[in-house]
Amino acid sequence: MQEIIVEKPYKFQPPFRRNIYPWLLQRLKLVDRFLKKYEGVESYELRGIDHLKESLRQGVGMILAPNHCRYADPIAMGWVVRPLGVHIYAMASWHLFNQHPLQSLAIRMAGGFSINREGIDRQALDTAISAIVDGQRPLVIFPEGTVFRNNDRLQPLLDGVAFVARSAAKRRAKLGKPPTVIHPIAIKYLFQGDVVKSITPVVEEMEHRFAWFRPICHQYSMIDRVKRLCDAFVATKELEHLGQTGSGDIAARRAHLVERLLGETERRWLSSECTDSAILPRIKALRLRIVPELLGAAEQGRMQELRCDLNRLYVAQQIASYPDGYLESPVTNTRLLETVEQLEEDIWDRARVHRPLHAVIEIGESIEVTESRPAKGESDPILTALEQKLRSMLSALSQEAAVIDSIS
Numbered sequence: 001m002q003e004i005i006v007e008k009p010y011k012f013q014p015p016f017r018r019n020i021y022p023w024l025l026q027r028l029k030l031v032d033r034f035l036k037k038y039e040g041v042e043s044y045e046l047r048g049i050d051h052l053k054e055s056l057r058q059g060v061g062m063i064l065a066p067n068h069c070r071y072a073d074p075i076a077m078g079w080v081v082r083p084l085g086v087h088i089y090a091m092a093s094w095h096l097f098n099q100h101p102l103q104s105l106a107i108r109m110a111g112g113f114s115i116n117r118e119g120i121d122r123q124a125l126d127t128a129i130s131a132i133v134d135g136q137r138p139l140v141i142f143p144e145g146t147v148f149r150n151n152d153r154l155q156p157l158l159d160g161v162a163f164v165a166r167s168a169a170k171r172r173a174k175l176g177k178p179p180t181v182i183h184p185i186a187i188k189y190l191f192q193g194d195v196v197k198s199i200t201p202v203v204e205e206m207e208h209r210f211a212w213f214r215p216i217c218h219q220y221s222m223i224d225r226v227k228r229l230c231d232a233f234v235a236t237k238e239l240e241h242l243g244q245t246g247s248g249d250i251a252a253r254r255a256h257l258v259e260r261l262l263g264e265t266e267r268r269w270l271s272s273e274c275t276d277s278a279i280l281p282r283i284k285a286l287r288l289r290i291v292p293e294l295l296g297a298a299e300q301g302r303m304q305e306l307r308c309d310l311n312r313l314y315v316a317q318q319i320a321s322y323p324d325g326y327l328e329s330p331v332t333n334t335r336l337l338e339t340v341e342q343l344e345e346d347i348w349d350r351a352r353v354h355r356p357l358h359a360v361i362e363i364g365e366s367i368e369v370t371e372s373r374p375a376k377g378e379s380d381p382i383l384t385a386l387e388q389k390l391r392s393m394l395s396a397l398s399q400e401a402a403v404i405d406s407i408s
Contacts, residue, residue, distance in 0.1 A: 004095045005118070005291060005310055012123040013097045013104065013114035015089055021109035022078075022087040031078035039072040040355035041189065044079050048363035051183060052084060052138075055366055061132040061172050061180035062366075063165055064088070066187050067390055068142040069151040069338070073187055076359055077140050078110070080185065089131045090140035091115045091124060111137065117145075117284065118291035125164065132168035132180055139164075143386065145280050146317075149338040149345075151189060152398040153323050154391050156278040162382040165369040173371065181366035184386055186393035188360045190401055195333035196222050198354045199340045203229065206343060223331055223404070226339055230322055233343060237315055251324040261316040262286075265309055279320045283313045318346050332401035360397055364389050 025031065035041040055062050064080065066073055074090055081088055092112040097104040115124040131139045141164065143157040161182070169180040191198075199222070206229050207217050217225055234254055235245045241261060246253040262282050269289045287310070294306040321342055326335055341351040367385050374380050 004093070004314070005287075005294075006095050006098045007294065008098075009295060010094055010114075010116045010119060010121070012116075012121070013094075013108060014123075014127065015111045015113040016108045019087055022111055025110055026078065026082055031075055031082075035072055035075055035359075036355075038353065039070065039075075040353040040357045041072050041076065041359050042356040044076065044359040044361060046080065046083070046361050046363070048365075049080075049083060051363050051365050052080070055181055055183065056084060056086065058178055059135065060178045060366070061135050061168050062138040063132060063161065063180070063182045064138050064140045064185055064363075065143050065161055065182050065386055065390075066140070066185035066361075067151075067154055067394060068144045068147050069149055069187065070189060071147060072189075072359070073142065073147075074112070074140070075110075076187060076361065077185075079359075080361055080363065081138065087111055087137050088140050089113065089128070089137050091128060091142075093117055093146075118287045125167075128164045129167045129171065132164070133171045133175070133177070135172075135177065138183075143383075145284075148321055149342040150321070150323050150326060151187075151334055151338060152332075152394060152401075153326070154387065154394055155280065157383050157387050158280060158284075159380060159383065161386070162380050165382060166371055166373065169369040170371050180369040182369060182382070182386055183366050184364040184389040184393065186362045186364070186390060186397055188362075188394065188397035188400065189334060190358045190360065191333050191337050191354065192356045192358050193354070195337050195354075195404065199226075199337060202340055202344055202352060206347065209347065223327055223336065226336060226343070227327055229343055230327075230339065233346060234319065234322075237319060241312065241315065254319050254322065254324075258316045258319050261312045261319075265312050268309070279317060283317060286313055321346075330403045332398070333404050334401045336404060360400065362393055362397065364393055 064077065066077065074092065077088060077090065089111045092107050092114060094114045094116050096107060097114050113124060113127050115121050128139055131137060141161045143161040144155040145158045148155050165180055165182055172178070172180055203222070203225055204214070207214070207225070210232050220228065231250050234250060234257065238245045238253065238257055242257065246256065258279065265286055266282070269286055290306055290309050294303060297303045297306060327339060337354055345351040367382065367389070369382060
């Protein structure tokens, strides 16, 4: 289980505002070096950069809203602004500032500032809104809220991006400044090597962990071997949390497990189950209740109970990260790679680097932000427009990935 919950009082981490720091990062090509060494991203291309140039020319307040499928995404945004001669501000989860002092320093130098996902972080919101109103740098917000290793699928968007955008639009209007816009940005990573050769050692290690007999495993295609590992992972979580494995359709079993984990926790903390089908808003609502109590708990027994509840939320998010039909024909090499990386990370909390990856970053046309809020029960037009554009762009980019033979 990755340490995404920080068990100490939150302290806002502001960005370094001097341009010398991100200028040095760009000058020394540290973005390129980091992504090549630690993420396997060895090349990239930008598409639609003229959309950003036009927004800069108009002097609008700007939000850049990319999909979030890899930990490389925030760093890759440095490539987006490189030809523009500007720098960015970006929201980053609080836990990232607590992993290593040098990482915290690097995030702040690049324009990143912390956001407390387990509370109402007014400092982060004020910083984000002020950055857009000021307009000197674009603000990066990942509207999915967290990383999902499903590059061809977009998760339901959280409403934070719309709240920040509207708040900034109102303030800019009062000051007589040009409007606020959101640019959807689709990031697609294309694997340019032999994916079966690259993932075979990882797959064999996971099969060995489940004590599977190698000659039997080798009777299956690589796609089927990965599917079997996904099913085995679900079965282990069923045993862990339900006491027995399920039967029948694996998609239904995943959905049942997620609902059991979330529903039972919601009944304890919220008095009733949530009717929202989106997983992340439900998890966020629960964390908002559980984490503050964990920080204030003194007895070890009570702390362990709260950690168990947080673990259930973590597992629910893990299981929901395997979308139905992602490895059905036609299967691309990137989908197979992402699934193996997801499995490895879920089992060992880390995923090995596979290279070479090529990043295609496409900037969409701007979406102008309106100040009016949707009526209760109505869908948010800002989120709807952003989601539609991102889905369309990702769908087109998914066609560029190499299809692999089902017998591979």
